[in-house]
Amino acid sequence: MSSIVNRQEKMFSLLYRCEASRATFFSLVDSNGDTMLHLAAKLSPPSQLARISGAALQMQRELQWYKEVESIMNHPLKDVPNKNNQTTRELFTDEHKDLLVKGxxxxxxxxxxxxxxxxxxxxxxxxxxxxxxxxxxxxxxxxxxxxxxxxxxxxxxxxxxxxxxxxxxxxxxxxxxxxxxxxxxxxxxxxxxxxxxxxxxxxxxxxxxxxxxxxxxxxxxxxxxxxxxxxxxxxxxxxxxxxxxxxxxxxxxxxxxxxxxxxxx
Known part of the structure; x- marks a missing residue:
């Protein structure tokens, strides 16, 4: 989960290649009811955003992360709300509203x-x-x-x-x-x-x-x-x-x- 939260591309790529445990990994849900897609919908840490120049490109990278995780998530979990009753799309919009304005x-x-x-x-x-x-x-x-x-x-x-x-x-x-x-x-x-x-x-x-x-x-x-x-x-x-x-x-x-x-x- 930390590879998604901290936007570690190489670690995520290794997990993606591990086909045997990939399905299990992307079915995990944490104590807040967040799926892997919820974690991808959250805003990246400032240290990761600082690596990219320009708020528009930062917003693009955030969307790329979200879309990539969404494409390999199990379909039943894509629209499951967390304990705050937020779907992944609602969480993404809420977390990135300030970055959207800056972009x-x-x-x-x-x-x-x-x-x-x-x-x-x-x-x-x-x-x-x-x-x-x-x-x-x-x-x-x-x-x-x-x-x-x-x-x-x-x-x-x-x-x-x-x-x-x-x-x-x-x-x-x-x-x-x-x-x-x-x-x-x-x-x-x-x-x-x-x-x-x-x-x-x-x-x-x-x-x-x-x-x-x-x-x-x-x-x-x-x-x-x-x-x-x-x-x-x-x-x-x-x-x-x-x-x-x-x-x-x-x-x-x-x-x-x-x-x-x-x-x-």
Whole structure:
């Protein structure tokens, strides 16, 4: 029981692999009438929650624990109330109500800054360097290969930043039920951050192509300017990319339990 209460993934995996005693183990009930699923529905110890960054990811991990234990519990015990007359689902909701609020605040606090960045990219994209030929209305540099690179990268940056802004606006207007923290909200955040990074990368390609066009390929000027312009972009991506990786692994990774762990006998 302590492996569930203290969220010990490795110990739980070992117990899961012990098929002979697994059914007996998950049928146990403690003195408070709590089943294994009741214990999984309780809030993790603060020391375990502190290992995970962000209240939204903490809520997701709590749901993963609950869902995993629920999937292997005996069906008759799933909806049995404890001595406080609480079902497992009611206990989970009661125990995690504060974390749910913190998770919502964390998601809504992270989204506006990314929305602002995406909106800024939208406003500066699709400005054609050099202007147009007055007689025809076509861009002056339309026959240059670097201009083709500029147009393609500019279009990708514009579309991806627009998509990113829409995804973050969707996060801000989501309902924030506890179940949404398992898949729905993390998927939106992953997609929003991914498209934002794509828009930033293609924006830099657009900027480089525009400089090459305007300066007629003078690399001794283009390279230093591009390096200087890359500094704030690099800082932003270094700060946000680890978060994207963590959310992706938490949502689409192998899971918190190793069900293929070898037995100790």
């Amino acid at each position: 919502e605040e964390w998601m809504k606090g992270s989204s506006p800054s990314c929305t602002v960045v995406g909106a800024l990219i939208i406003t500066i994209m699709f400005t054609v360097p050099g202007g147009n030929v007055q007689e025809t209305g076509y861009p002056i540099f339309k026959n240059k290969k670097s201009f083709t690179v500029f147009i393609v990268a500019d279009a990708i940056s514009l579309f991806s930043s627009s998509t990113s802004v829409l995804m973050f606006l969707g996060i801000l207007t989501s309902r924030y039920a506890d179940e949404d923290f398992l898949k729905s909200l993390p998927k939106k955040l992953i997609f929003g951050l991914s498209t934002l990074f794509l828009s930033i990368a293609t924006m830099m390609v657009t900027f480089c192509a525009a400089l090459i066009i305007m300066l007629n390929g003078r690399l001794e000027v283009v390279i230093p300017v591009v390096l200087l312009a890359s500094i704030p972009v690099t800082f932003f991506m270094l700060l946000q990319f680890p978060l994207l990786v963590e959310i992706f692994m938490s949502t689409y990774g192998p899971g918190i339990f190793n069900k293929k762990m070898k037995r100790w006998y």
